[in-house]
Amino acid sequence: MRVTVDREKCIGSGQCVLTAADVFDQGEDDGIVVLLDAEPSPGSHEDVRQAAKLCPAQAIAITV
């Protein structure tokens, strides 16, 4: 699984952080998404899929 985030689309809701905290964080200064791991381990895949679904700005893209 490869994950990308669109920092222009991101509105800083933090839903991704709540769903998959080992893959997503928010920048200290701007609250915008920071991708911690572009190739998360299989154990995180379900959480990452859920994060992509929950993102209100649809800023998370997944390719398998």
Place this chain on the structure above:
Amino acid sequence: MTDILGEVPAFPMQRAAGCPFDPPPGYRKLQAEAPITRVRLWDDSTAWLITRYEDQRNLLADPRVSVDIMHPGYPHITPGEASRANTSAPLKQERVFVTLDDPEHARIRRMVIAPFAIKRVEALRPTVQRIVDGLIDDMLAGPRPVDLVEAFALAVPSLVICEMLGVPYTDHGFFQHNSRIIVSRQSSPEAVREARRNLVDYLDELITGKLADPGEDLLSKLAAEQVSTGELTRRELAVLGFFLLAAGHETTANMIALGTLALLEHPDQLAELRQTDDPKVVAGSVEELLRYLNILHMGRRRVALADIEIGDQLIKDGDGMIMALDVGNRQDDVFADPDRLDIHRDARGHTAFGFGVHHCLGRPLARLELQVVYGTLYRRIPRLRLAVDLADVPFKHDGLVYGVYELPVTW
């Protein structure tokens, strides 16, 4: 779909008697039979009512969908809303970001994203706990029965915002007094306008002080980052500060009171919540109550900026749309047995805070406040109960935000 008179149905519709926690049955019927359909509003104008979860998400995230309240096709829900749009703040510079589309929306919203980041808000937990415990101390020392709305629900969000904005403790009384007037159904429109002006003027003055002598609070930070640099005027920041209070006041207060009532009506789950040591159970209960109650019950309103094909319908450029998120959150192929309150279900996919770029900025703060409240109130007042019959509780059926006007409780 039209009713037997061949006319389009009116919006909003009425809830069923005895089912104060469920959306109007009419929305459920439309969701099943005509999920994208015309409805008639208070002024005889018509708009599209969208009742399915996926359609709502797709439209709210569509860049052809606008929040511009000044657009002639925007579907106002009340005469008050329509007249406010026509007479006040016609200039885009004077409008808070919630009624602006991108790019102006993003420019202003991005100034306030960082203070609402998950970890930043989490750091406020001890402050929120202190506020909640203080209010409970006062209730326990006072008379009973007591109105939970007046004594507790309204105070939590306004005191929390005071702390976040950096309102000095000595001014909390003034702040509370004016915020109450704004949300009270007893207030005349003039009284509400005056209270609003009082608060914006007050914040304006407070910001002047913070420009000279900044603290660690949100207004000080924004004054230094945005006012000193000329990105915002002092007045614009005062209006923004006021908006942060207003957006989170009645909403959070109503979730506190209505959530308490819903839990009192589900005593087994209330007992579990009261006794749990697991923060995940508290957090899950908050998300489920948000889904189940969905207090913004007048729909999310939008206007189309281009033709939009959706399902077998064509929404035309300039058409108004209403997303009835309450019934979307009760769709049975999204949430199994959706009309059942179940604090253990995974309710995270709910849209109670909206979707798309206007998704509620304050969500992390609301979540924190509700986690602290639901995790503390019933534990500290374990024999909390209604002091009246459920049938005598006054619900805000016609309010923009659903809830209860008062909740007499005792213990």
